[in-house]
Amino acid sequence: MNLKSISSSLLFMTVFGMCCFFTITAHAQIGGAADKRLKGKVTDENGAGLQGVSITLKGTSKGTVTDSTGSYSISVPGKNASLVFSFLNYTSEDVKVGTGSDIDVRLVPDQKSKDLGEVVVVGYGTQRKVDLTGAVGSISRRDIANRPLTSPDQALSGKISGVQISGRSADPGAPIEVRIRGVGTVGTNQPLWVIDGIPTVQTTNISVNTGSFTESNPLSGINPNDIESIDVLKDASAAAIYGARAANGVIIVTTKRGKDGKVGLTYDGYQGIQKVTSNQRIKVLDVDQYINLQSEIGNDLSAFKGKPFVDWQDLIFQTAKVTDQNLTVSGGVKNFNFNIGAGYHDQSGIERGQGFKRLSFKANSDLKVGNILKFGESILVSHIKRLTQSEGGNFGAFNSTANAPYYFPFDPSDPLGYNPSTAATRGSGASATNYLWQTDSRYNLTQIPINSF
Structure with missing residues (x-):
């Protein structure tokens, strides 16, 4: 082999080796640039670190979990990667890596899981919804607040499955x-109402002869503003607590109680009108x-x-008019809390001879003595004045459509x-009843039934 051939071979090997070296170095540099280390912290809604949060590289099985302080560290292939943060009872978060090296995430509670953790009154105590074995429906004060209700039972309408509400x-x-x-049952089908632990039943006012129209409403004396929650026990398990009276179900009403914190004064009210x-x-x-x-x-x-037309429905x-005013004072300290509320409700009916007024006062307090003893009281004082149409004036607007015009x-x-x-004022064969007279509160009818034999 001559010197020229040897020189050419050495030059070829040198160039080839340098190419291989730069190729390997470039690949190493590219690979090192693609993988980067991320770190950060995962906290809850209050800013506290969450331990055990699962962090997964989206689309892969690669992942890690947070430590006792909520901190984590993970390698990702590039800025276009995404991380999925998931934790029990919290809403999962999908976060894109981007160009940063630190990613802090704040998880918020999952509302569905939060609802399962709510406490429900079941007669013999309280249970979490997730632990319930019986059929229970509930509404909270969020479902009652800011609604123009005469009594809180109206809030049940359309809110709880299996419960049918209809006005008489x-x-x-x-x-x-x-x-x-x-x-x-073939008899009464009304459920048992339990208000702050006291069973209440519907009764009939027999002092006036207006049939079922004066049957009392057990909740009409309660200001809806004082209600904390209403729980409906729908299955037969309620009978184990309240006996035969619970055959048609039980509705448990819990009123507001004070909470630890500063004393607060709250006012709310509204005015409105109703018309046909x-x-x-x-x-x-x-x-x-x-x-x-x-x-x-x-x-x-x-x-x-030629006589003028008389619009009896218009008469x-x-x-x-309806007005509702409420004033509440609530507060407490570590071992004592209270809630005091007063309300005024005045509502006229859309027909003559109808009206409803309520003055209410509600006071709840709790006193804890040591770690064993706890004293409390619940006081409800209400005055109700309900104006109802007489028997002859019932459904006056509808019945008056049959009057001679x-x-x-x-x-x-x-x-x-x-x-x-009379025949002279309405004509022979025509029908007419003076429903203005029948719905006048000054009008009184005394009937003395006499049987002779």
């Missing part, structure tokens, strides 16, 4: 029908149409032609100023 009458303060999982608009009213015949229709069935009412319906309601010669319904 549209007048304010009227009792409601509550059915838990349908009709259970013209498009919601029943269309009736005018005077000529009514007289012509009566003539077809043989009643001659031609003497009333019975009224614009109902020319029948005039007023007569100055009458002691109360009303026109009595």
Whole structure:
């Protein structure tokens, strides 16, 4: 081999070796630049470190967990990678790595898991929702606040599955029908109400003869602003606590109690009106149409032609005003707390002869003595005044649509100023009842039944 050939071979080997060296070095440098080390801390909603949080490189099985202080460290392939932070009862977070080297994450509680941890009153104590074996439905003060309610039982409507709510009458303060999982017996199907541990039943006021319209509402004396929660026990397990009275279910009402902290003064109130608009009213015949229709069935009412039309629905319906005012003082210290509330509610009915007024005072307090003894009291004082229509005036607006449209309601010669319904004032064969008279609170009817034999 000559010197020229040897020189060429050495030059080739030198160039080849340098190329291989730079290629390997470049790969090493690229690989080192792609992998970087991230560190950070995971905290809860209060800023405390969370131990055991799972941190996973998205799309891979690579991951790590946080230590006792919530700190972590992990290698990631590049800035486009994403990390998934997950922890029991907390909402998972998906975070893109980016160009930074520190990533701190704050996890927030999962609302679904939080609901399972809420405490429910079950008659013999309290349990977490996740531990319940019976069928229980609950609403909290969040479902009651800022709603124009006459009584808190109205808040149950549409809120709890298996519970059907229907009003017996549209007048304010009227009792409601509550059915838990349908009709259970051939007799009464009303559930048992337990208010702060005291069973309460619906009773009937027999001092006036207005049938079921004066049946009391066990919650009408309670200011909705004083309610903390309402729990509904829907299955047969309630009978193990309250006996046969719980055959139709149990509704447990818990009022607000004080909490540790500064004394707070809270006021809330509202005013409004209620009315039945013209498009919601029943269309009736005018005077000529009514007289012509009566003539077809043989009643001659031609003497009333030309009389003005009387809108009886407009006379019975009224614009109902409602006002609600509440004042609450609440607070406490380590071993003592209190909650005192006073309320005023005044609501007129959308028909004459209806109304509801309530003055209420509620006081709860708790005193803890040592680690064993605890004393407390719950006081509710309320005054209710409910105005209901007489038997003859029930559903006055609806029933008055059958009145002859020319029948005039007023007569100055009458002691109360009303026109009595006679053949001369309404016409022979026509129907008319003076519902203004029947719904006047000054009107009293005394009936003395006499049987002879």
